[in-house]
Amino acid sequence: QKRNCLICSSSNSECRLGIDCCRACAVFFKRIRASGRIPEECFYETGTCTDDGMILSCRRCRYDRFLEVFRKAEKDNQIAENAEDENENDQIPELIVSTTDIDPEEIKELEIKSTTFIDHNTFMLQLPSSSTSTPILDKIRWNYSLMCRTRKTAENGTKPAAFHLEQCDYEGTKMNFVPMTYSMAVPNARIYLSALYDFANQTFPDFANLDAENKESCITASLAPVQLMDNTYRAFHFFPDDLDTFLASYSTTISEVSLSTYLDDCPDIVNIEDVTEAIKVNIQRGKSMNREVYHRIKPDNVEFTALLGLSFWNNCVAYINEELSTAVNRNREVILKELNTVYKARGNTQYALRLGELFCLLDSFQENVTISTQESELFKLHNLFKDQN
Structure with a gap:
């Protein structure tokens, strides 16, 4: 099933890093985390590269977009865990948490x-x-x-x-x-x-x-x-x-x-x-x-x-x-x-x-x-x- 990368919006068919993320963006994030060198400033000094369609040109905004997606995934997971599902016990009784x-x-x-x-x-x-x-x-x-x-x-x-x-x-x-x-x-x-x-x-x-x-x-x-x-x-x-x-x-x-x-x-x-x-x-x-x-x-x-x-x-x-x-x-x-x-x-x-x-x-x-x-x-x-x- 074709989806869009949550970072750069390009076409994507796989899940990487636990989110819908293209290979190029996944490699970018892994290299940043491996080096420990987080980009300090927005390349265009606007901080809006995600909205302006310039995210691939700005390492800082691209990295910040990852953090935003991870935080949203964490929040959504919290909401899902707190939601009551009356059918959950019938669906997966062995795996219930x-x-x-x-x-x-x-x-x-x-x-x-x-x-x-x-x-x-x-x-x-x-x-x-x-x-x-x-x-x-x-x-x-x-x-x-x-x-x-x-x-x-x-x-x-x-x-x-x-x-x-x-x-x-x-x-x-x-x-x-x-x-x-x-x-x-x-x-x-x-x-x-x-x-x-x-x-x-x-x-x-x-x-x-x-x-x-x-x-x-x-x-x-x-x-x-x-x-x-x-x-x-x-x-x-x-x-x-x-x-x-x-x-x-x-x-x-x-x-x-x-x-x-x-x-x-x-x-x-x-x-x-x-x-x-x-x-x-x-x-x-x-x-x-x-x-x-x-x-x-x-x-x-x-x-x-x-x-x-x-x-x-x-x-x-x-x-x-x-x-x-x-x-x-x-x-x-x-x-x-x-x-x-x-x-x-x-x-x-x-x-x-x-x-x-x-x-x-x-x-x-x-x-x-x-x-x-x-x-x-x-x-x-x-x-x-x-x-x-």
Whole structure:
């Protein structure tokens, strides 16, 4: 459906940064936020470039227009939350979000969740409560932790016994990372794929009710965005001061330094130099588009659960068919509503700009996913990763 960009009024067919916004304007806003250099004055010294049709020529008025749209979206969301809809309970009983005052104890619990890293042990601490004001975010948190345990156990099961003995990891209470090699890539990718199916089935009623074909389509379109968000979140925790090291799977890392041995166990006859250079470019792009952006915005652990849910219900899933489009819109709306509830519980009512930053992060990640998907065809030409899915 064709719409107009809310910033420059040009024709637009996609939602970016959580609003109807064209690609050019979205890039403009992301660059401003990334640099931290907000334009000081109107180019024409009138402050009316939006009304005069000169908004593309004035960086200050263009930026101010973004702030105006974000504030209006925040206000409209507040009105929608306060409006009574007598049919709402019949429409989405599993996803309903309480708009009543949050209990002080729950506020304390939200603060703990915000500062507690989610790993393969988190799910054992507390079951998700049915009375919480953020049921979907809590289910994402709990089931993501369970997915972490599944991946850790499965990946470590592919390693020799000597690995566990040398690392003294008897109780599974710490992470022992090893450099990724080619032979690990496909098995670990399959483990993630299987774990993501279980995560989605247990977390989202809409996904659980899909037929097999739509489930497969949904997982195929969401796998890369979810995996990238997941790996970046964990890399931010384990390697906060080393933006050159990436998590390739739950228990393996990759960096330009480790590339020298990455293809040592590759059974296929490939041009090692060309493939190594292509992977190096991928790593460098991941640093600028993912690690650095995440490091700058620093989502807390609750915001991460929202980002993970939004990565799963992404635009590529919505484009598949009408049924999935409806599911995407509904789940994204609920996730954002619950995130708004979290901000209000913290006393942060001016959260429009923060949401804009999170959507900038999502857009940057999705752009990298798109580029990486195109590059994967190059690897297949080199007989690499053909059996990954």
